[in-house]
Amino acid sequence: MANDISFTIDGVEVAAAPGQTIIEAAEAAGIYIPRLCHKPGLEPFGGCRVCTVKSNGRPCSACTQPVAPGMVVENDTEELRALRRDLVELLFVEGNHFCMFCEKSGHCELQALAYRFGIAAPRFDYTWPARQVDMSHPDILVDHNRCILCGRCVRTSRQVDGKNVFQFVGRGHEKRLAVNAEADLGATDAAVTDAAVGACPVGALLKKRIGFATPVGRRPYDERPIGTDIETAAARKE
Amino acid sequence: MTRIVIEPVTRVEGHGKVSILLDEGNRVQQARLHVVEFRGFERFVQGRPYWEMPVAVQRLCGICPVSHHLAAVKAMDRIVGGEKLTPTAEKMRRLMHYGQMFQSHALHFFHLASPDLLFGFGSDARKRNVLGVAAAHPELGRQGILMRKYGQEVIKATAGKKIHGTGAIPGGINKNLSIAERDALLVDIAQMVRWGESAVALARDYTLGNLELAVDFGSFESNHLSIVRADGAMDLYDGGLRAIDKDGNRLFDHLDNQRYRDVIAEEVKSWSYMKFPFLIALGPAAGWYRVGPLARINTCNFIDTPKAEAARKEFVKASGGKPNNLTLAYHWARMIETLHSIEKIELLLHDKDLQGTDLVVKGDRREEAVGIIEAPRGTLIHHYKVDRNDRVTMCNLIVSTTNNNESMNRAVASVARKYLSGVEITEGLLNHVEVAIRAYDPCLSCATHALGQMPLQIELFDAAGRLLDRKCKGMAQ
Ligand code: FES
Ligand code: NI
Numbered sequence: 001m002a003n004d005i006s007f008t009i010d011g012v013e014v015a016a017a018p019g020q021t022i023i024e025a026a027e028a029a030g031i032y033i034p035r036l037c038h039k040p041g042l043e044p045f046g047g048c049r050v051c052t053v054k055s056n057g058r059p060c061s062a063c064t065q066p067v068a069p070g071m072v073v074e075n076d077t078e079e080l081r082a083l084r085r086d087l088v089e090l091l092f093v094e095g096n097h098f099c100m101f102c103e104k105s106g107h108c109e110l111q112a113l114a115y116r117f118g119i120a121a122p123r124f125d126y127t128w129p130a131r132q133v134d135m136s137h138p139d140i141l142v143d144h145n146r147c148i149l150c151g152r153c154v155r156t157s158r159q160v161d162g163k164n165v166f167q168f169v170g171r172g173h174e175k176r177l178a179v180n181a182e183a184d185l186g187a188t189d190a191a192v193t194d195a196a197v198g199a200c201p202v203g204a205l206l207k208k209r210i211g212f213a214t215p216v217g218r219r220p221y222d223e224r225p226i227g228t229d230i231e232t233a234a235a236r237k238e
Numbered sequence: 239m240t241r242i243v244i245e246p247v248t249r250v251e252g253h254g255k256v257s258i259l260l261d262e263g264n265r266v267q268q269a270r271l272h273v274v275e276f277r278g279f280e281r282f283v284q285g286r287p288y289w290e291m292p293v294a295v296q297r298l299c300g301i302c303p304v305s306h307h308l309a310a311v312k313a314m315d316r317i318v319g320g321e322k323l324t325p326t327a328e329k330m331r332r333l334m335h336y337g338q339m340f341q342s343h344a345l346h347f348f349h350l351a352s353p354d355l356l357f358g359f360g361s362d363a364r365k366r367n368v369l370g371v372a373a374a375h376p377e378l379g380r381q382g383i384l385m386r387k388y389g390q391e392v393i394k395a396t397a398g399k400k401i402h403g404t405g406a407i408p409g410g411i412n413k414n415l416s417i418a419e420r421d422a423l424l425v426d427i428a429q430m431v432r433w434g435e436s437a438v439a440l441a442r443d444y445t446l447g448n449l450e451l452a453v454d455f456g457s458f459e460s461n462h463l464s465i466v467r468a469d470g471a472m473d474l475y476d477g478g479l480r481a482i483d484k485d486g487n488r489l490f491d492h493l494d495n496q497r498y499r500d501v502i503a504e505e506v507k508s509w510s511y512m513k514f515p516f517l518i519a520l521g522p523a524a525g526w527y528r529v530g531p532l533a534r535i536n537t538c539n540f541i542d543t544p545k546a547e548a549a550r551k552e553f554v555k556a557s558g559g560k561p562n563n564l565t566l567a568y569h570w571a572r573m574i575e576t577l578h579s580i581e582k583i584e585l586l587l588h589d590k591d592l593q594g595t596d597l598v599v600k601g602d603r604r605e606e607a608v609g610i611i612e613a614p615r616g617t618l619i620h621h622y623k624v625d626r627n628d629r630v631t632m633c634n635l636i637v638s639t640t641n642n643n644e645s646m647n648r649a650v651a652s653v654a655r656k657y658l659s660g661v662e663i664t665e666g667l668l669n670h671v672e673v674a675i676r677a678y679d680p681c682l683s684c685a686t687h688a689l690g691q692m693p694l695q696i697e698l699f700d701a702a703g704r705l706l707d708r709k710c711k712g713m714a715q
Pocket of ligand 1: 034035036037038045046047048049050051052061062063064
């Protein structure tokens, strides 16, 4: 497919193929648009809004919006950075995120975004919701304290694993991740080899007994801020 | 009747509160030290995965997180059937532990204790702090800072971070010591050993030069508890439990850590969130004991590093070969352990096992385990139950400060008897109570170590329980 669509992101000319979303075209061009619920290979979800950009002056989520010729996209602006910061801070206070003893620390996309955005401590009040840890499966656990409802496990289970292990139940404030079983994860057909297990951006869905096997300093985000891979991949191409 | 109210506690660090109770004749009858306890944490971890414990428990304390890290992981080693560690794993953990001991003891001695010892307990409080030491004895101030920093670098090289590291994992360790990390630590090791020696000399000269004061300052005879190595050597990382009485008679020896509940029970008192551990054989009234540096020097047969062993011999000579029961001798004992720790660090840095790559072992799963370590402040006990789904279902911690609970109360009562005049809390009383408590280096000072201040509140009650006086000192000074 020819890259015959031309548009701009923050004034930079970007070539894209028809049908690409803004986030895909940006990524191919070495421009990082922050994201959480977006995962290449999955159908777009548009749930977290962290990828919000302005297209021709109107806010939209870059992971769902297809590119169009001549589109003018704003990405790295003060206004959008502030919005994304707020969204990430809200995610922190809506759950129970104790980075200092979470095994996903250094691997966690939410934490990495907070670092990239320079968030030291959220400005909102913590809500400290009462949430459960589902340890019923022999090899996988779900810690609802850390779930940010991105739906990556839900979609991966359906679209990649051909299963239907996870689903959302409830609406609005009541919305939460559930499993498709009467009881708990142990009663589903989830397997530790499922792609869904690795789809979680935070420490909510984890393979058991891995814990802190990777030392501090050698974890993915210890040295390189999130998004650097996208930004430097393009630099190498140039 | 006036009663003291303490807020229910989930905080991990706090300040000390002392109540002094008088009898009908307004003589000191009893002293009670109230310290923030950790029960909130024991509930919090229920239902969480076991491998998280060694990292999660570090939230208990900002000053000795490594001790909790290692006590918890020793329990988890047994949960995964991996208690026979590889040489690399065990030595890395020991290095971490000696680093922690070195930095914690140095911090306590130079930042908290030395102002009292150098300037006198009653001296001007504005000068009697770490800044005063830095001004009057700049070399000493510098040593304290650099020794602490060195210990922290050891922790970073083994745990990954200076605080809240992740190095020790169930059945082993997640990294070895790189050649670069080793060489960086070797640069200053000789200097650190020398400073360890001079710190022992300082504490020894102080103690021997003030024996008359020390004999009468918050001192009392007690039992002593610690773990010791199979051959009776001091071992801060691992060993069987040994308890001795005030004369040095063994009450039990080389007791399997898993069976601590056969010999130690905890008494609950209505007025304290902190429990009162005691040796079951002696009962709650007589079974309380001391832990920490003084207890460890008293319980062990010898120290397996030459410089610290020579220092220990001098120490034992000072008390005529009997256990030393002087509260102020804690400082001397603490510095002997500091020297021992840095000698151990030096040996380990030259040990090729630390560059090994065999890091983790696993075996048959267990559902219950105990991990005991000698933390800087004394014996630290972690006890867990873990179900088949890897969930922690029970957690019981007996921290060093709790083990020293009754001893600190005795020390405070003894000092109060001597320095209380009338029914008013004087500045002098406040200072002396603080010095007595500080000898035990309780963790109530965790939050304020960095400032060199221990917020302390003293309340005086008459026989009818009426509040007579209240004085506070701390952060604001
Ligand atoms: S990444 Fe686009 S909405 Fe979540
Ligand atoms: Ni502590």
